[in-house]
Amino acid sequence: NAGVIQTPRHKVTGKGQEATLWCEPISGHSAVFWYRQTIVQGLEFLTYFRNQAPIDDSGMPKERFSAQMPNQSHSTLKIQSTQPQDSAVYLCASSIGVWNEQYFGPGTRLTVL
Amino acid sequence: AQSVTQPDARVTVSEGASLQLRCKYSYFGTPYLFWYVQYPRQGLQLLLKYYPxxxxxxxxxxxxxxxxxxxxxxxxxKASVHWSDWAVYFCAVSIGTGNYKYVFGAGTRLKVIA
Structure with missing residues (x-):
């Protein structure tokens, strides 16, 4: 079991560029969550999927952030027109069922210059 | 809305000493609760979970x-802290009914000294 895989581990973008972050959940897990971690705000929920369907995106900034889960083996978080305030560690987690504990990937550190 | 408070941002303990990290939650029902640990430049690792x-x-x-x-x-x-416990610890709460996202505390940074 490789755990939750996130790629890339580090990404540097210029202001206004697009960033796409990838997450491969643990095989057999039906729920996928995205969180953002910053020094100032701590760990914040962004969105989650259950059986590939979007369930709750209440934490997503509405205008530039989007997430998809096209199949059970990966999810993407896309940030358009990145801004310096988007700089953070983006964490993906999966759980075998929504009732169960979440297992986190190592995160993608996004730096927007 | 539910919330989690970890009142101690930093805790320092001697190796071999006992440890308590505090977590207070706010939720009107019976929550699902979790403790995670984060080592430098790594994701969160589950320490333990509470289900009713x-x-x-x-x-x-x-x-x-x-x-x-x-x-x-x-x-x-923890009864006896080891130097390898030096990390950041997060408490999290999940409603567990209808919505399973976590709400995290701010974390407690544990330092272990000789």
Whole structure:
């Protein structure tokens, strides 16, 4: 079991560029969550999927952030027109069922210059 | 809305000493509670979880936590701290019904000294 895989581990973008972050959940897990971690705000929920369907995106900034889960083996978080305030560690987690504990990937550190 | 408070941003303990990290939650129902540990430049690793049942739960590496509904608390304990426990610890709550996202506390940074 490789755990939750996130790629890339580090990404540097210029202001206004697009960033796409990838997450491969643990095989057999039906729920996928995205969180953002910053020094100032701590760990914040962004969105989650259950059986590939979007369930709750209440934490997503509405205008530039989007997430998809096209199949059970990966999810993407896309940030358009990145801004310096988007700089953070983006964490993906999966759980075998929504009732169960979440297992986190190592995160993608996004730096927007 | 539910919330989690970890009142101690930093805790320093001597190796071999006992440890308690505090967590207070705010939620009107019975929550699902979790403790995670984060080592530098790594993701979160699950230490232990509480689902309604026995209030004392055992976790990995000698950690345990006790749920108290009357005090709205879920404190983490360890009898004897090892230098490898030097990390950041997060308490999290999940409603567990209808929406399973976590709400995290701000974290407690544990430093272990010789």
């Amino acid at each position: 049942g026995d209030p004392v739960v055992q976790g990995v590496n000698g950690f345990e936590a006790e749920f108290s509904k009357s005090n709205s608390s879920f404190h983490l304990r």
